[in-house]
Amino acid sequence: MTTDERHSSRVAFDVNGGRRELTLDNRTTLLDALRERLGLIGAKKGCDHGQCGSCTVLLDGRRVKSCLVFAVTLDGRSVVSVEGLGGPDELSPLQAAFVAHDAFQCGYCTPGQLCSARGMLDEVTRGWPSAVTDDLTAPAELTDAEIRERMAGNLCRCAAYPHIVAAIQETAATR
Amino acid sequence: MRPFRYHRPADVAEAVAVLADEPQAAYLAGGTNLVDLMKLGVQRPDLLVDVNRLPLDAVEELPGGGLRIGATVRNSDLAAHPAVRRDYPVLARALLAAASGQLRNLATTGGNLLQRTRCVYFQDTGKACNKREPGSGCAARHGQNRDLAVLDWSDLCVATHPSDLAVALAALDAVVEVHEPAGPRDVPLAALHRSPGEHPERETTLARGALITAVRLPHLPAARRSAYLKVRDRASFAFAVGSVAAVLDLDGDVVRDVRLAYGAVAHRPWRAYRAEEELRGRAFSPQLAARAADAELAEARPLRHNGFKVPLTRAITVRALTELAERTPAP
Numbered sequence: 001m002t003t004d005e006r007h008s009s010r011v012a013f014d015v016n017g018g019r020r021e022l023t024l025d026n027r028t029t030l031l032d033a034l035r036e037r038l039g040l041i042g043a044k045k046g047c048d049h050g051q052c053g054s055c056t057v058l059l060d061g062r063r064v065k066s067c068l069v070f071a072v073t074l075d076g077r078s079v080v081s082v083e084g085l086g087g088p089d090e091l092s093p094l095q096a097a098f099v100a101h102d103a104f105q106c107g108y109c110t111p112g113q114l115c116s117a118r119g120m121l122d123e124v125t126r127g128w129p130s131a132v133t134d135d136l137t138a139p140a141e142l143t144d145a146e147i148r149e150r151m152a153g154n155l156c157r158c159a160a161y162p163h164i165v166a167a168i169q170e171t172a173a174t175r
Numbered sequence: 176m177r178p179f180r181y182h183r184p185a186d187v188a189e190a191v192a193v194l195a196d197e198p199q200a201a202y203l204a205g206g207t208n209l210v211d212l213m214k215l216g217v218q219r220p221d222l223l224v225d226v227n228r229l230p231l232d233a234v235e236e237l238p239g240g241g242l243r244i245g246a247t248v249r250n251s252d253l254a255a256h257p258a259v260r261r262d263y264p265v266l267a268r269a270l271l272a273a274a275s276g277q278l279r280n281l282a283t284t285g286g287n288l289l290q291r292t293r294c295v296y297f298q299d300t301g302k303a304c305n306k307r308e309p310g311s312g313c314a315a316r317h318g319q320n321r322d323l324a325v326l327d328w329s330d331l332c333v334a335t336h337p338s339d340l341a342v343a344l345a346a347l348d349a350v351v352e353v354h355e356p357a358g359p360r361d362v363p364l365a366a367l368h369r370s371p372g373e374h375p376e377r378e379t380t381l382a383r384g385a386l387i388t389a390v391r392l393p394h395l396p397a398a399r400r401s402a403y404l405k406v407r408d409r410a411s412f413a414f415a416v417g418s419v420a421a422v423l424d425l426d427g428d429v430v431r432d433v434r435l436a437y438g439a440v441a442h443r444p445w446r447a448y449r450a451e452e453e454l455r456g457r458a459f460s461p462q463l464a465a466r467a468a469d470a471e472l473a474e475a476r477p478l479r480h481n482g483f484k485v486p487l488t489r490a491i492t493v494r495a496l497t498e499l500a501e502r503t504p505a506p
């Protein structure tokens with residue numbers, strides 16, 4: 001659908017360390033802006049309704065579902081997508097652990113799993129509790145049950161879950 | 176999706192003034208509910224007023240006890256706040272049991288309270304729904320209604336309110352601070368949401384264009400012994416099939432004070448005043464808790480597919496209170 005200029009906006013935000021400026025129809029989600037306007041096709045559209053996690057990116061360092069964020073709201077903010085975690089020649093430790101542990105089959109959910117795990121590990125470092133943390137006032141310990149609960153927002157249709165947990169566990173242990 | 180204009184107001188007064196002038200405008204906070212419903216065509220605002228950069232993102236400890244939680248404080252930040260974890264565990268637990276990590280990083284206090292029902296017919300613009308389109312009928316009343324209300328529904332609407340946060344806040348006697356076109360006012364959380372009655376399209380007691388600015392928690396030392404118990408169809412990342420928020424204050428084994436609220440049973444978070452009456456002043460036992468739940472649920476009217484919610488809610492009442500009674504109180 002075409003829209004007039006009242007329905008579009010000029011937005012400038014950081015993507016993977018570089019400043020990007022776009023004129024966007026206000027209806028454009030961050031996910032669509034990344035994929036269709038910036039050619040960053042790592043983040044995937046699984047459900048487009050916040051239910052699967054395949055679109056997860058980091059917004060100002062925090063994991064979010066990019067299908068539920070209108071890009072017009074992001075002026076001046078900073079986004080890191082899976083491409084910003086590390087490329088084929090310089091994998092981050094988390095990405096290398098996913099490869100080493102065979103933490104995917106088709107790979108569709110993987111960019112979202114990686115960004116989510118990245119954000120989740122930072123949450124643990126900050127001492128955030130989860131629904132399975134026994135003592136809300138003590139620092140969280142990263143058990144497998146904690147990883148499963150904290151990664152519940154990322155579905156994997158190939159059910160690579162045990163390997164995803166192992167890859168994250170190893171990354172956490174060697175940090 | 177309908178095209179919309181976008182506006183970032185400079186302050187609360189401007190936000191409220193813009194909405195007062197624009198009948199089809201909506202506030203945008205975390206967007207986790209509104210963006211979803213706009214994609215589905217259920218909500219069709221022509222202007223979004225973005226409240227995310229208003230200075231409403233602080234959690235303040237109040238002199239004399241209590242907390243003021245800004246409307247745009249994210250659900251994840253609130254759950255991780257030391258004062259919430261220490262003094263209001265029921266609140267931290269309700270937040271942590273909701274949605275997913277990525278969603279909690281976006282979802283706000285105000286937006287969470289005003290999220291719309293998850294009734295699947297409401298979300299499907301091809302179905303009759305009095306809430307979405309007054310007068311069109313209710314496809315859920317005789318449809319698939321397993322997830323819907325057992326208390327206080329009307330023939331026009333049997334939807335439930337989906338928020339876990341709201342249930343905890345109902346138990347804590349929270350107060351919602353709002354700015355309406357006529358000025359600021361305080362609304363007790365328990366009086367924020369309406370019963371469906373003749374007007375299921377009216378979900379709250381707020382004036383149109385009201386902006387939630389904060390939620391206040393009273394000083395409530397008893398809340399250190401509190402819990403949120405949520406039952407869902409899978410272990411994580413699902414809405415409640417039943418839930419209970421409970422605060423229990425015992426003097427020996429006698430119930431000095433108790434606060435109970437239920438989720439997933441009605442059009443609003445359900446404060447269980449009648450059950451509290453039954454419990455107060457009596458020696459606690461699981462049997463007493465069961466009798467109290469029965470008193471509260473006596474007026475339940477299950478629908479065709481959700482009769483299980485009555486014994487479920489009774490069972491989680493007993494379990495939550497019994498576990499609290501067995502827990503040694505924090506010093």
Ligand SMILES: Cc1cc2nc3c(=O)[nH]c(=O)nc-3n(C[C@H](O)[C@H](O)[C@H](O)COP(=O)(O)OP(=O)(O)OC[C@H]3O[C@@H](n4cnc5c(N)ncnc54)[C@H](O)[C@@H]3O)c2cc1C
Nearest residue numbers: 050204205206207208209273274283285286287338339387
């Ligand atoms: C997959 C999925 C699973 C979920 N699971 C759960 C769950 O288990 N438990 C649970 O409780 N919730 C769950 N949620 C819902 C989630 O908690 C809500 O969507 C969220 O809290 C809404 O907050 P928001 O800031 O994103 O609101 P928005 O989507 O921005 O807004 C919601 C509504 O509130 C209005 N609004 C927002 N802020 C204000 C304000 N300050 N004043 C006045 N009006 C305002 C908006 O206009 C809109 O109508 C889930 C959501 C998804 C997508």
Ligand code: SF4
Nearest residue numbers: 294304305313332333
């Ligand atoms: S229960 Fe309420 S929300 Fe659901 S279809 Fe009926 S009127 Fe609509």
Ligand code: FES
Nearest residue numbers: 046047048053067
């Ligand atoms: S595409 Fe965003 S959560 Fe599924």
Ligand code: FES
Nearest residue numbers: 105107156157158
């Ligand atoms: S690897 Fe196929 S969906 Fe996860």
